[in-house]
Amino acid sequence: MKIPVSRLEKFTSDNARVDTAAIQSLPNSRKIYIQGSRADIRVPMREISQSDTNTSQGIEKNPPICVYDTSGPYSDPDTNIDIRHGLLPLREKWIEEREDTEVLSGLSSSYSLKRLQDPALTAMRFNLTRPVRRAKGGSNVTQMHYARRGIITPEMEFIAIRENQRRERVTDLAKSELLTRQHPGQSFGAAIQEWITPEFVRDEVARGRAIIPANINHPEAEPMIIGRNFLVKINANIGNSALGSSIQDEVEKMTWAIRWGGDTVMDLSTGKNIHETREWIIRNSPVPIGTVPIYQALEKVDGKAEELTWEIFRDTLIEQAEQGVDYFTIHAGVRLPFVPMTAKRMTGIVSRGGSIMAKWCLAHHKESFLYTHFEDICEIMKAYDVSFSLGDGLRPGSIYDANDEAQFAELKTLGELTKIAWKHDIQTMIEGPGHVPMHLIRENMDLQLEHCHEAPFYTLGPLTTDIAPGYDHITSAIGAAMIGWYGTAMLCYVTPKEHLGLPDKDDVKDGIITYKIAAHAADLAKGHPGAQIRDNALSKARFEFRWNDQFNLSLDPDKARQFHDETLPQEGAKLAHFCSMCGPNFCSMKITQDVRDYAAQQGISENEALQEGMAKKADEFIEKGGEIYRKL
């Protein structure tokens, strides 16, 4: 990979802001902060204001709608971000106050030290001035550890406020239940709460049903939670490969991904300089960062899986933990006995981590060192509060291989490992497939809940057919929405480039929006309280021809507006009671309004229209003065 020094060097003055496209305010949106029980708990949200509705009774105010905001300080016009310095460490004080960590005099990883001492890397190195921390000897600094001791951390309170999305305000401001009413959901036995309290957050973390990925060395991150009883989250993968993209590109993809709603970002870089790339990403990321440490360990042995050792892997874990990675994908369930189970598969082992470990196991005729050293790994995780994302190295890579013996043998093992991790109070989630036809998705969720004791499920898709490369964001969004409904806590996005190439920024955005759709569809189906407010507000705007409000409330205001304007670019059309789909004389909503107006004009005489067979409805109708549609 070409070292992108020149691109980083251009940031030498106060214009060192990354990716101007990512920091533009979304239309009619403003960043707000809700304060918690202490001044430094300031929970960010995006408030979308709406225009008024003109009704025959006068002006109706439409309340502003708050939405979950993953974009961090980038969307705060009062913040000036210099990516050379990274974001402000909002959690630093909380971590210090707990007095269970110590500042290290130097980095503990020999690889980190080597990189630090290499003068050739000076130009591309992020200049970290803050000290690195680790748990004091014998301490356990995980959120799960605190939770199990009954402690509600500031992180937990932050999350409770964040999850509620300030929906009480809509209830207060809205004149009718039109905005707040929603369908009772079907949650398949989840424990969905009417209102998320800090105590509920603590309890869910304590029992392992949710995790808060929050490395003590990533104090820049805004706390968030991954669990079946909270809003469904999505992850965006970024990362360069040996073939393309630079550090700068990856930081830009990160800020781009969180602008559109990525709740966490995984840096899956596999080229050179992954250490430096990762540092830049973490220092500038307000969302948790996940990695697959075995990728970098493999780079350290020049791609020769058989040369991997526990010592190299261990040093890599410490290296990344001290940089602040919030969760590690570790394929400790790819056990030697399971490898032959993949022999008759259509597509063998498609997980990179899984295939590396399978290769290692065979080369050494030995059980995986990730499995045999699992408790050693736990010791590292709890010293920094890195969460486990137990990787599904044997996930199916084709419809043919779905739900086979290898896959479920590994899943069971991941359940055993979860118990070990929990013994150490380490937060743990479980990764899931892959390629699965619709009718076999539910079995994945049910077995995961059973074998893994309700630890959060984190799935890739699943893709519901193999036949649409170029559209796998869609083949997988179908499966993702369904498994999210069934209980998956976080959905790993798939971009249109899946199976074909490295995603660019357009692909990242397509993947994010598609997965926001899947996650939200799942929230609606589960009946997550307040989930329907945004749908209601947008549909009300649509029905009332408030075009701009419809665009602004959507997941992608830019595209909604652009599509509308392709045929009706004039600003006046934003107030028009039609669009180009049907033309001015044919809009069904306009006709509906005509029906209502007509009925209102006819007044009480409309009763005559209420003939036999509609007596019950008729009474109600007459009471309201014979208007066909609700008064605006």
Added chain:
Amino acid sequence: MKIPVSRLEKFTSDNARVDTAAIQSLPNSRKIYIQGSRADIRVPMREISQSDTNTSQGIEKNPPICVYDTSGPYSDPDTNIDIRHGLLPLREKWIEEREDTEVLSGLSSSYSLKRLQDPALTAMRFNLTRPVRRAKGGSNVTQMHYARRGIITPEMEFIAIRENQRRERVTDLAKSELLTRQHPGQSFGAAIQEWITPEFVRDEVARGRAIIPANINHPEAEPMIIGRNFLVKINANIGNSALGSSIQDEVEKMTWAIRWGGDTVMDLSTGKNIHETREWIIRNSPVPIGTVPIYQALEKVDGKAEELTWEIFRDTLIEQAEQGVDYFTIHAGVRLPFVPMTAKRMTGIVSRGGSIMAKWCLAHHKESFLYTHFEDICEIMKAYDVSFSLGDGLRPGSIYDANDEAQFAELKTLGELTKIAWKHDIQTMIEGPGHVPMHLIRENMDLQLEHCHEAPFYTLGPLTTDIAPGYDHITSAIGAAMIGWYGTAMLCYVTPKEHLGLPDKDDVKDGIITYKIAAHAADLAKGHPGAQIRDNALSKARFEFRWNDQFNLSLDPDKARQFHDETLPQEGAKLAHFCSMCGPNFCSMKITQDVRDYAAQQGISENEALQEGMAKKADEFIEKGGEIYRKL
């Protein structure tokens, strides 16, 4: 609308072929015809050839894969289509042979005659030279009528061959079950057959569980079937509005839609010259054409719903039936008593047809003339074999309104009307929603089966959330895949422009491919025999790094190739054992192959790796000679 005479006039010589983009052969594909019991039953399919696999044992031939082909003669290089003359009438002889129709001396619709006599329309008029037919007095010419009398028509035999997709050939040619094995499905009580026979087609049509839209005046159409026990079909909507697009544009959208897999096309034009536009579309369409006649009837009364009369509507039905429309959407379930049920809705009545009829009902204080004249409508339908698509005029237009009283009151009425239609042996399907959150989709399917006696369900989406205008092909594909799995027979596509504007050709393609994904995911989940062959073939190609085969077998070879080539344009990369996602040293599939090679090299000594806890698997492993992956 500007009369597009100049655009049509350019087709004055033998170059009068429409839309050259639509007639390019797809890569490595050839048009084949499977002959039935008589020489003029020639069922088109697209055969995709594959390259060989190089294995350690030599060359393995990969069989060609046949896929369902909706593109008609356009993709046949031996056919020269002049759109001024339309397609050859492949069903003409079959219709004549039945001797139950008569050639009309002139058109029966007064509107048609008026248009024919208008000299201003000469330049834009399709010059139909073939006579128009109608059932002989008292005859019933529907496929259902024949089916119920035990007659297997050539149409039915054509369909049986078409539905089987020649999959017996893959079984014969493939060396292993890798291509043909598939997961047992979950079909929710459907009667999926291992092999479709002409008799099964007849029986399904006779009992009303499937329809063959096949107007005797559209002999150009290739027979196809819509039913729960057949492959899930998709419909593409086209049509101009008063604001844009020309006749030429619409014909091009039709050929474009069928190139990518549209099984039927609805012409929803609402501007002027809909009569002429429709004629051009039908004469050049190898797939059934559906319309919503009330749209045109409304044009005839200058958009004033209250001025609609049964006589105008009746003349419109005859006008369109004599042009060859294969199915009519008729909103006869929007009854006067149901209109007030929509009063408290978020988005009122969003169906255009529904809102027109609601307005009419209120204006006249009368029951809908579509409902009161339903038997009169039946008389017209059976004289031309036009199928009913009973419209869901009260479908929900927002998540808020899903599954409400109005929607289900109408659905019940559609069930009553189905019985009346069946009394006349008229083929009937039922239209469905709309906007429905995931957990309420199943109820729609279950109630439709119950109330409508298993008549085929034809749904629009449903959209599973309202918050993503610009991406409603995706919000709806989630719901479409699910309801297709539950039993919907045809999915009406939604394009990215839904709610925002008129779809252009790119949108049409995006909508089609997205819905092909949903329909195929449904076929897989139902366990439709042979559905998994294409997935298996594509995944095998993917695993073996046959990049071109992977592209060619996909729903959109152009896009798959384009995405791959963005980073690796060299032709050599089509043989490379990696892509740009992971780079040359990191492809998991390459590593998997390395694992297999390594294991093969180690041979029997690999046994030593098979340690405790894997005894059962180990035995099998040893028997096979210790190879980790199947022999190629």
